[in-house]
Each structure stands twice: as structure tokens, then as C-alpha cells.
Amino acid sequence: MIDKVVELLKKSKYTIAFTGAGISVESGVPPFRGDQGIWNRYNPQLLELDYFLANPEPSWKAIREIFYDFFTDAKPNSAHVVLAKLEELGILKAVVTQNIDDLHFKAGSKEVYEFHGNSQKLKCLKCGWTVNAHEADLNLLPPACVKCGGLLKPDFIFFGEGIPPLAYQKSFEAARNTDLVLVIGSTGEVMPACQVPYEAKRKGATVVEINPGESNFTHQITDIHLKMGAGKAMELIGEQFAQ
Incomplete structure (x- = not known):
């Protein structure tokens, strides 16, 4: 399945990533939902x-x-780093993230649309x-x-507060333009952010989900499900672009 995802990445003209709390758990950032939320x-x-x-x-x-x-001492993990590397190689066009931990930027990603804002600014x-x-x-x-x-x-973004207009606009523009979306560590429960992968699917994109368990996306829009943690999956994918 990793080989299939790598093949899709190499053929894709416009890949985006959609990331949720699961990508940052390996960096020590606790999720909001779930047993340890x-x-x-x-x-x-x-x-x-x-x-x-x-x-x-x-x-x-x-x-x-x-x-x-x-959050202060959290550092990017291998999933963040590989996404930044894929962007540097011109394969990944943008990251749409639900996370507010700043770890994509710290890993070196440039085109990041922070759907819920950023905790590192007041x-x-x-x-x-x-x-x-x-x-x-x-x-x-x-x-x-x-x-x-x-x-x-x-x-x-606090509860009861609107999504930043520019992040909202760019996120859905990316979803409409993509032919391949990597959904990493998102449960698909938070509205309206979870609509980004659905919009991509409606426009004909292939959806690759990286999640150790199932999400709201799994049986609705996911084409390929890598049932593993974000770090390990992205390491295996990244290895094939390091050769």
C-alpha cells in the first residue's frame, strides 16, 4: 500500500495534506478528543x-x-518533516491543518493554511x-x-468564533484544485474543517487516509487507508523520495 501511495504521489499534479491532532500526538501534543483527550x-x-x-x-x-x-516544548516529528520535504520537492502544494501547534511551520513547511489559527501568537x-x-x-x-x-x-479559534476568512478561502481553493489529498490524523468530526477532504473528493481527488484507526472519512471517501501512525507511514513514504 505504501508503494501504491508513492506511485500516486509521483503521478499527482496537485497534492495537498489535511492534518488533524493525530499527526502531533507523536510530538507529545495531547489530542482534544478521545480517552486521553x-x-x-x-x-x-x-x-x-x-x-x-x-x-x-x-x-x-x-x-x-x-x-x-x-505545547511549548513540542517539536515536529517525522510526519511533519516528510511533509515539508515533499513540499520542497514540489510534490506537495499545501497543508491544510486543523492544528494550532505551529509544528508544520517549525518543520519547514511554507504553504500552510491554519484553519483554526495558531496558539503561538497572542x-x-x-x-x-x-x-x-x-x-x-x-x-x-x-x-x-x-x-x-x-x-x-x-x-x-474559540468556540463561537468564525474561521479566519483567508485560511478558509485558501483551504477550499486547494481542495477544489487537488487530485490527491493525504488525510493524516484527523477523525473527521470537526465542522467545517472536515468538509475540506469531502470537497476534494467531490472534485474527483483520490483520498489517502493515514490513521491507525477508522474515522468518519474511512467508509465515506477514503480510497486507500494506511492503518498506522503518521510518523511511521510518512517515514516509509519519505524513504522512497530520498533515493
């Missing part, structure tokens, strides 16, 4: 926009623990100033903008 330990209400605006201090306490204590809700999360003082919560004193919010 973050929502088993934290109340999702803490990341509802209205709740955050009304109760920034308790929200920020959870945000700091989840995203900055857990934005002032008053003046719009943006700062890197590691440069902000998260010891005193909630953190304040040094420009105007306004409330800083992580620059990713």
Missing part, C-alpha cells in the same frame, strides 16, 4: 468566546496549562496588536497588551 480533563466552556470575555482569568489559567505548558482584542506567545508575560493572568492595556487572546 484534553476535554476529559478540562471544561470546553473555558474556550467559549463569550465565557472567555466575561471570565478571562479562569479561562487564561486553563489556556496557559493546556497550550503553553503542554492578539490584543482592543487595539489588534500581535505578539509571540513566548514574549508575553503569562505569570500575571489575564495578560495585558503592553501597547494599550487591552486583553490578550490566543490567536486561535
